[in-house]
Amino acid sequence: MEHLQVAHPYFGAFAMMVFTLVAFFVTITLARYVSLKLAARNTEKLKLSIYECGPEVTKQPNKISAQFYLFGLLFILFDVEIIFMFPWAIDFKLLGWFGFAEMLLFILLLAIGFIYAWKKGALEWHSIK
Amino acid sequence: MDAIIIETLIKIVVVVLIFSALGGFGTYFERKILAFLQRRWGPNIVGPFGLLQIIADGIKLFTKEDIIPINAERGIFIFSTLIIAVAAFTAFVAIPIYPQFTVFGYTVRPIVIDVNVGLLFVMGVMAVGMYSPLLAGMSSGNKWSLLGAARAVVALLSFEVITGLSILAPLMLVGSLSLIDINAYQMGGIDNWMVWQQPIAFVLFLIAGFAETNRKPFDLSEQDAEIIGGYHTEYSGMKYGLMMIGEYANMFVVAFLVSIIFLGGYGEAGSIVNGEAVGAWGGIWLILKVAFFFILFVWVRAAWPHIRPDQLMWLAWKVLMPLAVVNIVITGIVMMA
Numbered sequence: 001m002e003h004l005q006v007a008h009p010y011f012g013a014f015a016m017m018v019f020t021l022v023a024f025f026v027t028i029t030l031a032r033y034v035s036l037k038l039a040a041r042n043t044e045k046l047k048l049s050i051y052e053c054g055p056e057v058t059k060q061p062n063k064i065s066a067q068f069y070l071f072g073l074l075f076i077l078f079d080v081e082i083i084f085m086f087p088w089a090i091d092f093k094l095l096g097w098f099g100f101a102e103m104l105l106f107i108l109l110l111a112i113g114f115i116y117a118w119k120k121g122a123l124e125w126h127s128i129k
Numbered sequence: 130m131d132a133i134i135i136e137t138l139i140k141i142v143v144v145v146l147i148f149s150a151l152g153g154f155g156t157y158f159e160r161k162i163l164a165f166l167q168r169r170w171g172p173n174i175v176g177p178f179g180l181l182q183i184i185a186d187g188i189k190l191f192t193k194e195d196i197i198p199i200n201a202e203r204g205i206f207i208f209s210t211l212i213i214a215v216a217a218f219t220a221f222v223a224i225p226i227y228p229q230f231t232v233f234g235y236t237v238r239p240i241v242i243d244v245n246v247g248l249l250f251v252m253g254v255m256a257v258g259m260y261s262p263l264l265a266g267m268s269s270g271n272k273w274s275l276l277g278a279a280r281a282v283v284a285l286l287s288f289e290v291i292t293g294l295s296i297l298a299p300l301m302l303v304g305s306l307s308l309i310d311i312n313a314y315q316m317g318g319i320d321n322w323m324v325w326q327q328p329i330a331f332v333l334f335l336i337a338g339f340a341e342t343n344r345k346p347f348d349l350s351e352q353d354a355e356i357i358g359g360y361h362t363e364y365s366g367m368k369y370g371l372m373m374i375g376e377y378a379n380m381f382v383v384a385f386l387v388s389i390i391f392l393g394g395y396g397e398a399g400s401i402v403n404g405e406a407v408g409a410w411g412g413i414w415l416i417l418k419v420a421f422f423f424i425l426f427v428w429v430r431a432a433w434p435h436i437r438p439d440q441l442m443w444l445a446w447k448v449l450m451p452l453a454v455v456n457i458v459i460t461g462i463v464m465m466a
Contacts, residue, residue, distance in 0.1 A: 006243075071283045085457075
C-alpha cells in the first residue's frame with residue numbers, strides 16, 4: 001500500500017468520532033425508550049439504590065487510597081519521558097552516535113529518579129496496618 | 130475531493146458495522162471456546178450451534194429495564210459508556226485492516242486515514258478510553274465501582290508506560306510511525322517478521338495488551354469475589370452492552386496492532402515471496418493472525434488465574450519497565466555497531 005497525500009488527513013478520524021458518538025448515543029436513547037415501553041418498572045427506593053446488601057444507602061464520597069495517586073504521578077513522569085523518546089526513535093539512524101549518547105544520558109538521569117522512587121517504596125503497595 | 134469524502138464516509142460505516150458485529154460474535158466465540166476448554170457445551174440452545182444466542186442477548190439487553198441508581202451522577206453515568214466505545218472505534222481509523230485491493234476497477238485502500246503518526250494516534254486514542262472506567266466508577270456512587278475504577282485506571286496507566294517503551298525498539302528499526310511503513314518493513318516472508326528481531330519487545334507488548342484490554346490475568350477491575358463487577362457493577366441493559374462492545378473492539382485493536390507490528394501484517398498485495406505471489410492471501414493471513422490473538426485472549430482467560438493488584442504493580446514497574454529500557458539500549462548499541 002502506497003501513501004496517499006490528501007488535503008485534510010485527519011478528516012476521517014473526526015468523522016469517525018462524530019459518527020460513532022451519534023450512533024451509540026442514538027442506540028442508548030432508543031434502548032431507553034424501548035425499555036420504558038416494554039420492561040416492567042419498579043420505582044421503589046431500595047430497588048433504585050446501588051448494589052448493596054439491604055440498607056438504604058446514603059451518598060458516598062469518592063475517596064480512594066492515596067496509593068493510587070502515587071502511581072498516577074509516576075505515570076506522568078515516565079510517560080512524558082516516553083513521548084520525548086518517540087521522535088528520537090524515529091530519527092535514530094539520522095542522529096547517530098551523538099543522539100544515542102544524549103539519550104543514554106537522559107535514561108541515566110531517569111534511572112536515578114526511578115531508583116529513588118524504588119528505594120522510597122513508591123512502587124510497593126503499602127498495607128494499612 | 131468530494132469523492133475522497135464519500136469514500137471516507139463509506140469506509141467509516143463499514144468499519145463500524147464490521148467491528149460492532151464482530152464484538153457481538155466475539156462474545157459468542159469467547160463463551161464457546163471457554164466452554165470447549167472447560168469441557169462444557171456453551172451456548173447451544175438458540176439456533177444452530179447456539180449461533181442465534183447473540184440476537185437473543187441483543188434483544189434482552191435492548192428491552193431490559195433501564196436502571197440508573199439514585200445516587201449516580203446521571204449525565205456522566207451515561208456518557209462514560211459512550212467514551213470507551215467511541216475511543217475504541219476511533220482507534221481503528223489509522224489501522225490498515227486489509228491489503229489494498231481492486232473491485233470493479235476501483236482501487237480500495239482499506240485504511241480510513243493515512244497519517245504519518247498512525248501508531249501514536251492509535252495508542253493515544255486508545256488511552257482516552259481509560260476515562261470510561263474512571264468516570265463510570267466515580268459516577269456510580271458505589272464503593273465497589275469506585276475500587277474497580279481505581280484498580281483499572283492504575284493498571285492501565287502502568288501498562289501504558291510498558292506499551293510505549295516496548296514499541297520504541299521496533300520504531301528505531303523502522304524509522305516511521307505509520308503502520309503501513311511498519312508493515313512494508315517486514316515484507317518478503319516469515320524471516321523478515323519483526324518478532325525475530327525484537328522478541329523481548331513482542332512479549333512485553335503482548336503482556337501490556339492484555340492489561341490494556343482488562344483481560345484475564347490482569348482483570349483487576351472485575352474480580353467477582355472482591356469487588357463484584359468492578360466499574361460496571363451498576364450498569365445494565367444497553368449501557369452495559371455498549372461497554373462490552375468497546376472492550377471487544379479494544380481487543381481487536383490490540384490484536385491488529387500485534388499482528389501488524391510484530392507478525393508481518395498483511396504482506397504487500399502483488400509482492401512475490403519465494404516465487405509465490407502473496408496478493409490476496411496477505412489479507413487472509415492478517416485475518417488469521419488477528420483470529421489467533423483473539424483466541425489467545427480467551428485461551429489465557431481459561432488457563433490462568435488473575436493476579437493481585439500489588440503483584441501487577443510489581444510486574445509492571447520492577448520487571449517489565451527496566452526490561453523494556455534495557456531492550457531499547459541493546460537495540461541502539463546493535464544498530465550503531
